[in-house]
Amino acid sequence: MRHVKLLQLFDHPITQKYVKRSGMAHAVACAYHAYRLAKKHGVDPDRATKAAFLHDIGHYTWYRDGQWDYDLYKENDIHAIKGAERAHKLLIRLGEHPRTAKEISLAILLHTDSYLPEGQLNLNPLQYVVALADEADEEPGGEHHYRTLSAERARKMLEALDKKVDESMQQMIIEQTI
Template identity: 85%
Template sequence: MRYVTLVQLFDHPITQKFVKRSGMAHAVACAYHAFRLAKVHHVDPDMATKAAFLHDIGHYTWYRDGQWDYQLYKEYDIHAIKGAERAHKLLIRLGEHPRIAKEIALAILLHTDSYLPEGELELKPLQYVVALADEADEEPGGEHHYRTISDERARHLLGELDKKVEGDI
């Protein structure tokens, strides 16, 4: 049983504010990659698509002199930490099962190792799928965050993905 859909997430003002900040086109593309990868890695497609869709919800805009500064971002950003907290709170507010909300938040927390000290981290399958989905859509210099998509198109694609997830559960 699904408690929260991707369209419900998309429609929420918190998602509109923070996912748009980091790139709605990227978020939708990652959700689709996660759906495909979930099948390959035997992961729940509902959790994978939600985590991939929300993985960058914690982004902060790093600007210097009115311009986006990719180096500041790479050096100081902790968006995965903020995103895990923000996504968890959003999912709980929308009525997601607490266990599922926690697993999604942990996958968001661990979708990147850019803020972690050097070393190896063994990811659980869901966490690995979300990291792979993000990598599958990345472009050099963070350009994937600047692709655009209309709200209508994004909502339509997420509705289609919701149907695929429902058919897969």
Template identity: 70%
Template sequence: MRKVTLSEILDHPIAQKYLKRSGMAHAVSVAYHAYRLSLQEGVDSDRAAKAALLHDIGHYEWYTDGEWDYEEYKKNDIHAIKGAERAHKLLIRLGEDRAAAKEIALAILLHTDSYLPDGQLTKNSLQMVVKRADELDEEPGGAHHYRTISLEKARQKIQELDRLIEKGERPLKRTV
């Protein structure tokens, strides 16, 4: 049984602050990708969608002389570390099962390897689903973070995804 819904996460002020910063449309789209992939891979769809929705809440803003500096961001990024911490704290505050919160946070931590030293790291199925879902929505130069969606539209999409998770159904159309 789900202790916390995606809608409850989205409605929390902390989630809204950081989802707006990192790209609400991207977060919602990645959550849908993760849901679809989780059904294909036999992964817990609730945890996959939660990790995907929150995967970028650790983003920092990297500017040089008032302009977004994508190269500086790529060189110094550790958003997955900060995001895992924020997501874990948020989920625990909302009443999520502690083991689920940890698993979701670890999937966020490992959704990218941009901050890791060179080498291979073995990821579990949930972590791979979140990583692949993010990659499916990426655009060159980080443009996926700048697509827009109203909070009301995002809420509608997330409520729809909550219903799909509850019923274990596949989405019928493109999301965002």
């Protein structure tokens, strides 16, 4: 059973403030990539789409002299850490199951290794799908954060994705009972 839907996340003021900051078009596109990849890799599509939608909720705006400074961002950003905490709090407030909120938040924490010292992460399947979904929509120099999408279009796309996720979850339940 889904406790929180993408549309509920979209409508929340915290999401509107912080996901808009990092790019709503990117967030919605990543959620769609995550849905496709979740089906391919046998991952829960509900958790995957939520984590992908919220994966950049921790972004801070790195400006120098009134201009976005990509180098400053790359050097100092820890958005995955802040995003994991922010997403967890949001999900819990909206009534998500605590275990699910934790899994989603960990996938957000590990969607990038840009803030970690050199090394290899061993991601679980959900974390891997969210990282792949983000990579699938990336553009050089962070340009994917600047694409635009109207609120109306984003809402319709997330509503359609919620329906797809609901159908997939129903199908999973049917398959488990057979």
